[in-house]
Amino acid sequence: MKFFIETIGCQMNVNDSDDISEYLSSCGYEKTTDYLKADIVVLNTCSVRFSAEHKAYSFLGRLKEYKEQNPNVIIGVVGCMAQYAYKEIKKKCPFVDFVLGAKNIQNFPEIINKFIDSKQTKHKTAKKETFKYITIARGCSNFCTYCIVPFVRGQEVSIDSDKIYSFAKEAVDNGTKEITLLGQNVNSYDFNGTNFTKLIQKISSISGLERLRFMTNHPKDLSDELINEIARNNKVCKHIHLPLQSASDRILKLMNRKYTYEQYKELVFKIKNKIPDINITSDIIVGFPTETDDDFKKTFLAAKELKFGGLFIFKYSPRPKTFALQFNDDVSVEIKQKRLYELLEESNIISKKINSNYINKKVDVLVESFQDNICCGRNSQNLKVFFPAEQNLNGKIVKVNINNALANSLSGNMIV
Ligand code: 5AD
Numbered sequence: 001m002k003f004f005i006e007t008i009g010c011q012m013n014v015n016d017s018d019d020i021s022e023y024l025s026s027c028g029y030e031k032t033t034d035y036l037k038a039d040i041v042v043l044n045t046c047s048v049r050f051s052a053e054h055k056a057y058s059f060l061g062r063l064k065e066y067k068e069q070n071p072n073v074i075i076g077v078v079g080c081m082a083q084y085a086y087k088e089i090k091k092k093c094p095f096v097d098f099v100l101g102a103k104n105i106q107n108f109p110e111i112i113n114k115f116i117d118s119k120q121t122k123h124k125t126a127k128k129e130t131f132k133y134i135t136i137a138r139g140c141s142n143f144c145t146y147c148i149v150p151f152v153r154g155q156e157v158s159i160d161s162d163k164i165y166s167f168a169k170e171a172v173d174n175g176t177k178e179i180t181l182l183g184q185n186v187n188s189y190d191f192n193g194t195n196f197t198k199l200i201q202k203i204s205s206i207s208g209l210e211r212l213r214f215m216t217n218h219p220k221d222l223s224d225e226l227i228n229e230i231a232r233n234n235k236v237c238k239h240i241h242l243p244l245q246s247a248s249d250r251i252l253k254l255m256n257r258k259y260t261y262e263q264y265k266e267l268v269f270k271i272k273n274k275i276p277d278i279n280i281t282s283d284i285i286v287g288f289p290t291e292t293d294d295d296f297k298k299t300f301l302a303a304k305e306l307k308f309g310g311l312f313i314f315k316y317s318p319r320p321k322t323f324a325l326q327f328n329d330d331v332s333v334e335i336k337q338k339r340l341y342e343l344l345e346e347s348n349i350i351s352k353k354i355n356s357n358y359i360n361k362k363v364d365v366l367v368e369s370f371q372d373n374i375c376c377g378r379n380s381q382n383l384k385v386f387f388p389a390e391q392n393l394n395g396k397i398v399k400v401n402i403n404n405a406l407a408n409s410l411s412g413n414m415i416v
């Protein structure tokens with residue numbers, strides 16, 4: 001018996017899908033990468049932009065045909081879109097057996113057990129996973145006006161720090177080298193007085209753990225205490241993803257981001273000052289309602305001024321339930337596209353230039369894949385590094401001398 005799982009969206013979803021896979025494996029199901037061979041198909045959805053929903057419905061279209069030919073296959077839709085478009089999915093896709101929203105994703109075993117002979121035939125096997133994602137908080141209470149997350153994942157709830165610790169310890173004891181702590185805003189983590197800095201100290205004390213990463217950060221909550229900890233702690237990777245969204249104060253206000261560009265800039269300079277080898281990446285939304293050429297220019301100039309290591313740029317997409325839905329989505333698709341390309345082009349030039357500083361320098365790479373005699377891994381700054389190798393070095397940390405730099409990756413030769 002086989003299962004297939006398709007994941008759309010962020011690392012949170014990837015993490016939820018991992019839990020689902022683990023449960024189905026413990027029930028004796030084998031994972032397949034071909035949905036046409038699966039007895040159970042799970043689609044884990046995202047709702048952050050319309051394009052993610054479109055992707056889900058087009059996959060559901062293919063699943064409809066598959067179900068027509070194989071009526072016994074069990075099809076489940078889970079995740080963020082399943083949370084708020086529950087009725088619509090049921091109506092548009094009556095062939096779907098169950099719909100389970102992101103807020104109740106932990107009930108997956110209970111739901112699937114209604115469809116399968118649920119005896120867990122295997123005990124949870126201690127799998128060696130070099131990289132492990134751990135969710136430390138669910139939901140978000142920030143209510144940025146464009147964002148659907150607080151509505152589909154609920155208000156922010158921090159997970160018990162002792163539970164996070166035991167989970168991390170177990171993973172490291174089984175061979176995990178790198179842990180990524182996940183939350184919509186890790187900086188506001190607080191469990192009974194354990195704040196995010198304390199959590200980082202606690203997790204990084206686990207012996208055998210080599211690297212600790214985290215995301216995402218909110219500029220309004222990133223404390224000096226945390227910046228000092230990142231600077232001081234050798235296990236904490238030197239990468240901060242710090243979404244700016246826009247550099248126009250007027251747009252930032254309409255977005256309810258609770259900082260001005262000046263405050264954001266000061267924060268970036270403070271971080272760079274205290275952690276000179278830090279890589280700061282960011283998210284930008286172009287074409288937010290009422291965004292003028294002048295507003296966009298501010299964002300464009302900010303990218304030049306702050307020199308991000310990488311930018312993720314999105315066209316504003318109106319989302320159900322959000323406050324911004326009341327604003328007129330008045331920036332045309334063409335202008336959104338034009339701004340996106342313009343910024344992307346500039347951002348790639350900047351990133352390539354920053355990355356060229358690595359040329360002739362040695363970086364530590366934790367290897368994650370090996371194909372056609374090329375190993376790929378990441379350095380502390382989260383940049384992909386490629387280098388030729390004769391054997392699979394997955395899970396090893398090796399030194400690489402960099403001889404080429406692109407906008408999104410580095411390459412070089414391993415030092416033996
Ligand atoms: N439209 C476009 N981009 C969005 N994001 C969140 N909501 C929207 C939306 N409605 C982007 C933000 C966020 C990233 C994860 O997705 O930039 O940081």
Ligand code: SF4
Pocket residue numbers: 140141142143144147148149150184185218
């Ligand atoms: Fe959405 Fe803002 Fe929360 Fe990020 S901080 S998940 S953008 S509401």
